[in-house]
Amino acid sequence: MIKKALVILSVVILSFALTVPATFAASMKKAEVPEKIQQFAKTSGIELFKASAASDPEGFGFADKEELNQIQLGDGFPVYFVDYEKLKKDPLIKRLGEMLKPAETWRFFITVNGKPKSFLLVGYQNGDLTVLEYGGNASELGKAYEQVKNAGYDEILLLEDENTKYFVTTKADQVFVIPDVSENHLSTYEMDNEQMWSSEKLVEKIKNAPILSESYEDDGTVGGSSGGRSEETNSFPLMQPFVISFAAAIVITILFIAGKKRIRKHPL
Known part of the structure; x- marks a missing residue:
């Protein structure tokens, strides 16, 4: 009976370790760009972009x-910054x-015929959803996105550090x-x-x-372009190996303890 219970418990723990990250990954994909943000960018954002660029399309x-x-709203991504404040406190990260x-x-991305041409940055200001930035050349980031x-x-997020943007994925x-x-700038x-x-x-960089x-x-801008709150980021891409190892350790410990109990109960 004990052996059967241990087997069931082992299966449950390992299943949890494997499915929780996967479930979180699925929820992360859905929450990458909330529907409210998407709709705002697609309507108010595009309208503002067109109105602002109408007087100088070439510019x-x-x-x-x-x-x-002909512009349309392309794919969007949650923006992340490097938390330099955190790295100063814990350089071993x-x-x-x-x-x-x-x-x-x-x-x-602001696209024309599916190709990235420019950008639209959306976020909250004083509690209200607004366009924070628009314009710029999106061609090089567009090439990165194709890769x-x-x-x-x-799972894709966008890291912006100093004057460089990076896609981070797993x-x-x-x-x-x-x-x-x-x-050319390699x-x-x-x-x-x-x-x-x-x-x-x-x-390393x-x-x-x-x-x-x-x-x-420090001039009060620790983190360069790292505005936003300094709460810790959810590091899901790096969580799965840890969760599985942790679960495996629990299973091994339980089986070891159970084995010792059986030895005591049935001595040779």
């Missing part, structure tokens, strides 16, 4: 008003997922990044948007950021 990167009128914090903003889509990544329990940096940034890169390369040096003078 916004469009051939003319006709092309401007090594995993990218633990270094990030949500900006509570969402960046969308992500072609590789079949699902595959086979590994974390990858790709910046909006063209091949020598400067050591990464480009021609391929996916191991997150370790970005972690973050660890060596001037803002983390002892000689850095």
Whole structure:
């Protein structure tokens, strides 16, 4: 009876370890861009963009008003920043997922015929949903996004650090990044948007950021472009191996204790 109960408990624990992260991943996909945010960007955001760019389509990167009128809202992503304040307090952090914090903003592609042309940034200001930023050239980040889509990544977030944007995603329990940096600037940034890169390369770059040096003078903008609250980010992409290992340890401990009890009860 005890053996049967232990087997059932083991199955339940392992099932929990495997399904909880998967369930969370599914919920994360649905919550990436809340419906309210999506609808606001699709209506008010697009209207504001068109109205603002109408007087100077070329200045916004469009051939003319006709092309401007063809714009549509493309895919959107939750924006994250590097939590440099947290890294200053705990310099031993090594995993990218633990270094990030949500900006509570969402960046969308503005597309023409499906191709990214510009950006729309949506978020809350004084409790009201609003367009925080629009414009800019989205072509290089668009190329990076094509790499992500072609590789079949699902969970995607957008990291914005200083003047560079990175897609952060996972595959086979590994974390990858790709910046909006063209091949022409590979020598400067050591990464480009021609391929996916191991997150370790970005972690090294973050660890060596001037803002983390002892000689850095804080001007009140710790984190550079890391506005938003400093609560910890949910690091799901890195959680699954830990949960499974933890569950396996529990199962082994239970079986070991049960084995000792059986030995005591039935001595040779």
